[in-house]
Amino acid sequence: MHSMHRSIESSQGGWPEGSALDAVALQAPATEREGGFDNASSGAALRQMIGGFWISQAIYVAAELGIADLLNGGPRCVEELAAQTHAHAGALYRLLRALASVGVFHEVGESRFALTPLAEGLSSDVEGSQRAFAVVMGAEIYQAWGNLHFCVETGGEAFQKTFGMECFRYFTEHPERGRIFDAAMTGVHGGETEPMLDAYDFSRFESVADVGGGNGLTLAGILQRHPGMTGVLFELPGVAEGARELLARLGLTDRCRIVEGDFFASVPPGCDAYLMRHVIHDWDDAKAEAILSNCRRAMGPEGRVLLVEHVIASGNAPSFGKWLDLMMLVVGGRERTEEQYRRLLEGAGLRLARVVPTAAGVSVLEAVG
């Protein structure tokens, strides 16, 4: 990632204010039954929402084919793009024309397409790239969402029903897809690291364990901000391997230990802080409590457990967290309210000391033993 040479606006908060979804929501009457159903405004807004997967699947296919990378050097005609991606030229044209109508790509002449700022986010080498996120969402996760109805009827896990195994086992058993999943996590959550470091003071810790730390970029961000600190990256073996390479490339191996393991068994002891960003939300209460209990056992009496999550607020305001919660329903986890976190932590022998909001929409939940 250090070689990335261009930059797009990061996706802080996941669902930035003024996003397309907010715009759609705002077209519809905001309050309960205000004015009733009106085909011109509510109908249009509803149709846009109903067809939301059209756009999402079209973006996925463009991402999978790597169209944005092929346009990095300038506009290209669709026949050329089709030849390079082994696609059908006529169908590819229709895909790109539809995407250009929502600002992803731009038709600059007869069947010639160029990048737009949105399309640039689908390039592989741009900082904040959303390509891997688009690919994972459009492939495995889209298939699992096809069983959302099953989740709502039974409370069960759609991913498990679709693929016959739990999500992280699937990505372990399909390492090439696992690498895309790890990159997707950076795409969707990577923009949270700097706002987290701005909002919460890590300088009082000498050592931090990033438990379920993915490809290591979060820990790298922490260690780069705090040169006196050491870190432990704790991950499943396949993911740890990727993190080892990345942390070495960033020149951080002398301050960072990479430990492979399973956080349901134990986590490495002796760190001042145990950070888990978007880890606890992957699991139901019983499993989340088991992970938290292992962190409590591993930390010293002055230790801290730090969860970085979307804390769900009451009310009807547009919220990325409420949609991420549905995503978590599909894979067997959940987003939680502050009260639900307080109780969960208590179950693991921890006390929620404070909740620090960040500019990225997520909060840092600080817990003590």
Ligand SMILES: C[S@@+](CC[C@H](N)C(=O)[O-])C[C@H]1O[C@@H](n2cnc3c(N)ncnc32)[C@H](O)[C@@H]1O
């Ligand atoms: C949603 S991702 C979050 C990654 C990263 N913390 C971030 O914010 O981008 C959850 C992480 O938990 C890791 N994980 C899942 N099960 C695990 C286990 N049993 N032991 C250790 N890590 C695990 C996954 O490999 C994955 O990287």
